[in-house]
Amino acid sequence: MAEERPNILDLRLDELEAALEALQEPRWRARQVHQWLLSHRIGSFSEMTTLSLELRRKLDEAYSIRPLETEKHDETAERFEGDEPGTTEKLLLRLPDGERVESVLIPGRGRLTACVSSQAGCPFNCSFCATGKMGYRRNLSAGEICAQVWALSDMLEQRGSQAALSNVVFMGMGEPLLNTRNVIEAVENLSSRKYRYSTSQRRITISTVGIIPEIDRLAETGLKTKLAVSLHTADQRKRETLMARAAREHPLDRLRKSLARYASKTGEPVTLAYMLLRGVNDSEEDAKRLLAYASGFFCKINLIDYNSIVNIKFEPVYDEARDRFRRILQDAGAQVTLRKSYGTSINAACGQLATSTMRSSDNQ
Ligand code: SF4
Known part of the structure; x- marks a missing residue:
């Protein structure tokens, strides 16, 4: 057959x-x-x-040639940075063996970003993340990772869009550094001018919970990609409640040394992603701990709004609390950005990706 x-x-x-x-x-x-x-x-x-x-x-x-199939397309119109209107779009893609992943097109000022998945499901089960609730199914091949970018790029082309994808982020389903070899191959293919879609490696971001040996390995590759680490707290005990397995296997003190090595080896800043959760990691003391963690190596802090997820009981912080937290960091000289969340109404925002099979069973 x-x-x-x-x-x-x-x-x-x-x-x-x-x-x-x-x-x-x-x-x-x-x-x-x-x-x-x-x-x-x-x-x-x-x-x-x-x-x-x-x-x-x-x-x-x-051999056979079996590409991904688009099973579902959702979109939501929103106002983006600088109040520019734009549309976030999400594709549910069926892999040849029947597994499914989601990929998201995120517009922003002067750019269009493809957010891709690196695994079907994820073994880490971080407490704030819908993907983790699916459990781990399997790693994606390099071809399956690239095919998500092609699917989004083809979608734009087929509708005659003047805009083209400019950036790729590995922030979809799964932990990219549990699938490092295929992620590296995908990055090489997506940044090669020889192939169908090409972007600079500097426009590709790999986001990880902080897999220490793989961060060290990535630093040795010579890739020019950006590295983002989902920190979410600089308190080891708190991190063990938020992201138990990742925090226990890759403790904050050792992770910090690895990030410092990475920044020094690559000359690039590491982004510390920090999702603000009301009453969990948003106090003045949390901000000061974060400042201490981020001092002494080349990094910047990216504050992220929490996006509500069915059956997960966290809440986003109020605007004033976020502004207060940000001011503490900025007044101390830290480089801070704020990532607004787009696509929440179609479950396409950070931490919300999970295939619909999981969502419907979740709701039962
Ligand atoms: S946050 Fe990332 S590592 Fe944690 S469960 Fe979700 S996909 Fe996995």
Whole structure:
């Protein structure tokens, strides 16, 4: 049955080279096949017209080409930074094995950002996050990560939009640094001018809960991507209540050393993401702890509004509390930005992504 043939879109370049060798073809042919897969919307090997008929036949016997399918499209019109109107859009995408992920298009002043998932579900189960409630299903392949960007980019192109995607953030479902190898390959493919979609690595952000060895590994790659860490509190005990597994496995003191190494090795600031939760991490003492944590290495702080999630009992802070918290940081000289949340009405905002299967069972 055709469905039993492995999906060639799941292979990284090194795996494609091994696959070509197994088909008694030179390894360098893998680059030609890769070029076809990443640059064209092809549905069959017969369309790879620069390859010999014999190679196309061998590939067709051994592999299938199964792209992602869009199952659902939601959108919501909002006012963005500087009061510019824009529309946040969310795609529910079906993977070839039936798993589902969500990807979001986020407009902003002078940019259009693709927020992509790196795993189906997530093993971390952070207390404020809908994805964590799904449990872990599997890592996405590099091809499946890239395909989310293509799906959003194609959506814009098909409607004749003048605007093109400018940024990519790994802030969708899953923890990217539990799938580092495929995330790195996806970053390389998404930033390669040879392929269908290309953006600068500096416009790609990898967001992690703080997987220490993988942050160290990322620092060694030479990638120019930005790194954001979901800190949410600088108090180890509090962090263990908010993000139990991540906090216990990657304690704040060791994490800080790793972030300092990363910033010093790459010369780039690390973004400390801090989601403000009313009565949990929004006090003056919390702000001072955060300041102490952020001092002494190259970083900036990004305050985030909490987005309500069904069955999760946190509340966003009032505007005055957020402003007070921000002032404490700024008065002490910290570099602080505020990330407004968009897409809350379609569950597309930070922490809200989860496939509808999970949501409907959640509500039962
Ligand atoms: S916040 Fe990130 S790491 Fe935590 S459960 Fe959600 S997706 Fe996983």
